[in-house]
Amino acid sequence: MAAAADLVVPTLAIRSSVAVELWSSAGSKQPYEHKAHLPREETKSSRSICFSPDGRYFAYSNGQAVKVLEASRDSAASWPVVATLPRPKAFYLNFSPRGRYLCTWENYTITKDRPEGSPNLLVYEVATGEEVFAVVQKNQTDWQPSWSSDESIFALVVGGEALFYDLGEGAEKGFAGTSRKIGGSRGGMLSLGPGSCPPFLAFYTPGAKGAPSMCKLYKYPALGQNQTVACKSFFQADRVEMLWNKRGSGLLLLTSTEVDKSGASYYGNQAVHFMATKGDTCSVPLSKEGPVHCVKWSPKANEFVVVYGFMPSKAALYNLKCDVVFDFGEGPRNCAYFNPFGTLIVLAGFGNLPGAVEVWDVAKREKLANLKCADTTVFEWHPNGEWFITATTAPRLRISNGFKVYHYSGALLHETMWPQGQELLGIEWQQFPDKTFSEPKITKAKHEGIKSSQPEASKKAYTPPHLRLLKEGKNPEQYLPQPSVPGLAPSAAGGANNKRNNKNKPRGPKKDVVNVVNGGDADSTPAEVAPAGAAVPPGGGVQQTPPVTVPEAGEEQQQQQQRKHQSQHNTPRPRYQPQENAADQPRNQGQQYPQGQANGQNISEKERKIRSVAKKLSDIKKLKLRRNQGENLELNQLNKIKMEARYLDELKALKLSA
Template sequence: MAPPIPLLAVRGSDGTSLLCGPPRCEPHLAFKRDSRPSRCLTFSRDGTLFSWCNGHNVSVVRSADGSIASTFDLPKTSLLDFSPLGSILVTWQPYSKTQDSLQGDPNLQLWDIESGQLIKALYQKKVDSWCPSWSEDEKICVRCVNNELHFYENNDFNSIANKLHMQKVSDFQVSPGGQPSKVAVYVPGSKGAPSFVRLYQYPVLGGPTAALANKSFFKADRVSIAWNRKASAVLVTASTEVDKTGASYYGEQMLHYLAVNGETTLVQLPKNGPIYDVAWSPSSAEFCVVYGFMPAKATVFNLKCDPVFDFGTGPRNAAYYSPQGHILILAGFGNLQGQMEVWDVKKYKQVSKPQAPDATHFSWCPDGEHVVTATCSPRLRVSNGYKIWHYTGSVLHRWDVEAGSELWEVCWQPFLSGIFPERAVKYQAALSELGTTEAPPKQAYRPPALRHLPATPSAKLHEDEPPQNMRPGGEKVLSKSALKNQKKREAKKAAKQEAKPEPLCDPAPISNNRLETSSGDPEADKKIKNLKKKLKAIEELKEQQAAGKVLQKNQLEKMQKEEQLLKELEELQIGQ
């Protein structure tokens, strides 16, 4: 049986529509396009249901035939979501008070989709973590209320089955997969006490030994928690708003690893700088981190937090694994130029390098063969539109909005795992009338003061590193202890260089050959000695430049005299 064709939902100022997905995107014949602008839209986890709010009501339809499942009179709804099994629709609207009700009306509502009846109305003032979190079998539902976690069982919201009492729980994440369910809890530090993340297995939530794992740290104003698909480990990105050392405008980030067997560690990153993205592989056996000052590094780590493969440096700030986990795309969106690097994860071989400038959205199609990039408003109000790509770099479909209109959101229809099998990776670009958009090679920037001078191959403006498999001699990735020692050596070397003042004149070279031959002419010997001294100093400057040091103007001018000095030395030695 052939796998289904995914749908693509498109929301904009011209309304909401469903399109039959790649390679072409034609209107879904069973879905009647809604011409009224939508506030939000969402699919159920298995993709069988689709819901949107057009400012008049909330509609739920079946994706296959477009038939209406339920309609709710909720014109102010701003956010929508389904429970994992698609039995409950969650709606949220901004909290407000009225003269008739000083407390305000409940703004978080849970609806039974089959009957259309209201299950529970709750108060949720903050938009952060607005939606309750379910286990995949819907046996457990968790909400954060007044800095503590409330647990409900079997969608019975009239009674709280369990509570997790802790000091000001700020964030949490329920594990994917079936029972037993686990939950990761973050508590920010206060009054000199450290912040910490703990893992619990429901229903064992109390007592000093209840936690499966515990990791404490000081540098954290907020955290991002990510479970792997098998619910065996968690990655926690801890961030501070301000870097007190002044090294980064983006604050400071640290990456922590916690496993349900109790193991915890700080992931050692070989390059200093921000952590832009962390992505788990669908296999749950490894994860990719994009980090470091630009050009950023990207490295794949295993569950021991040892490096597996280093992709070198490049203009990137995001990592996206395909749903099957066989392809990894490293991309640079936002303030970067939209370059994408497509990698075969099993062979660690680059497949293509397309470019999607001005893209504000990226997502994989569930088939693992196609992706969509979009330029959406209000992030960018010009050049709104989307493109459907094959991962080999071919643009299969392109749509640009008409003048005066805006594109707000595009969203793939999700499918359950296993619906689309993994296919062999292709390296030849797929056929397309729109062609490919390979990123053109670019010349390195040269300051105006150096543009009149000949370009030197050894000059480097950035610490560019090729991928691990393209380095001379097949350079290996260092272990955690080796990385730690390397960072210590680099820091010590940098401190010595900063403490050492720049010499005002060229240092005199030390000659290993103390018994130099004499020509019998003291004046000629003196000139030869001075010329060799200058040439030695030029050699040292060239070595410093090759190592990446930025030379001063007088040092560069000195290097330009090398040929003249060699010619003078040759004439003096011939005349002896």
């Protein structure tokens, strides 16, 4: 089986802004590329591509029609067109389980000629290209009809009512008429289970007027009200997603509400419920509050994984009794993907998360690899269970479009980036029947890979500008605003060379100043204050001597009259008014307002310190919240969080002090 599997090379279907094409590789080795014999059609209007579940057919839309191609068994032969369907507006495509039928869906529209609207869900027989069924299906999210595994039963919900069509051998009506119906209410959903034939089926009815929502299991064709196999009721469910395991013996229900009335979550409220065809039902226990990001069944059908909770989210593996068999811990992730054999699982954080990818060995419960796949919008396992593909596609992201193929050990095997001006819209691997590939042997050995051509994001923590200056050997204090120092004039506290302080300083009359120290005029420079013959210490500084002024004729009398006038009117000097005579001012009169008075409000020094410490604690609280949500903080932000205990002690001491 392994030798035969090595000869099977899955084809890669690619939809871009310029063409739809198939890529392949030489043998089982990389790289993937477009081969001359593989189809390629230039089109800017393709909306959908789709492989049949067995990989036999490939369908795509080109804006004029839907074409169905048949896969060639000879890897060197072309893929012939077997059907061309007249559906120029087809938006979605979906094959039946065995590929006999192709379903197309397009947006529902009405016209003057047909105010009731034309059928927008159509079913075609692939072999003949004949339309066999058409109906109006307005719902876009759950438009797909449901099939049994052998394609003998076709079912869908129209107007809240489940309709069943028998297509097996000997069936009289086929698509012409329904064989059975289940009544319900608008918003109902139906899902046929895989595996056994005739199948089990689940029918969901939303609650109304205070009544709970309900999901019932039936064994086709016994669809009577008293013939239910299992029944599960629950509140808070605006919609439900039904997930069957591969055998069709277990069903998971992911229920959700559009709005969380408690206001705790932007994503509404979610819950997970389990139903078994043996009649057992239960709610899946979740140990952390928050949304349910992802629920996936293992292909082995005996386990499932749930990713849930506020970031960093939790991931846990459950058995069929809904018991946790393994906890993957917490991390920034919202997706889970089992490989086709259920031996490996990838836990990842895509979308608004940074793209961390963890590869786990399910049997041994150990992590095999950690890698970063930023901006991933598409993830899919290769049918061989060893490789997986990640892609960045438009319109989710319109830059850095391309795809990469990885080995489960984290080695990059292939990379293709889209040229500028073009967009990668979709990518999909060809599927194959079960047992085409043998189960791979999982080891810890590192696979040899290639180096990505894309620049890696810097792993260095952000360094603020003032810390960068320290690394360069510069003093950052001269580039930062300086606090006022008691005893110095406000302008002197900022430094004589502080351009920001000097720019806004009012200009006073020019004076002859011999020396200014501790309260003198900060506009003076060493060239101005050092008279001829003055003693100058080493380094060019001016020797500290008592300030002396040399008044001009008549200036002393003017100054006395000015001081007398100010004292009579009790008018304080402006805070930054230049002092006419430094010798007449006390040394500690650098600030003209009483201590603690600012902007017209009396604030004590103690209260100012309390406010400052409280502000720092508030900032730390916000940083911790961002860290708990999975955001990567910078080094200086982490250091600030470490100072929380010190600030708490300082705040406590300030409040206890007299």
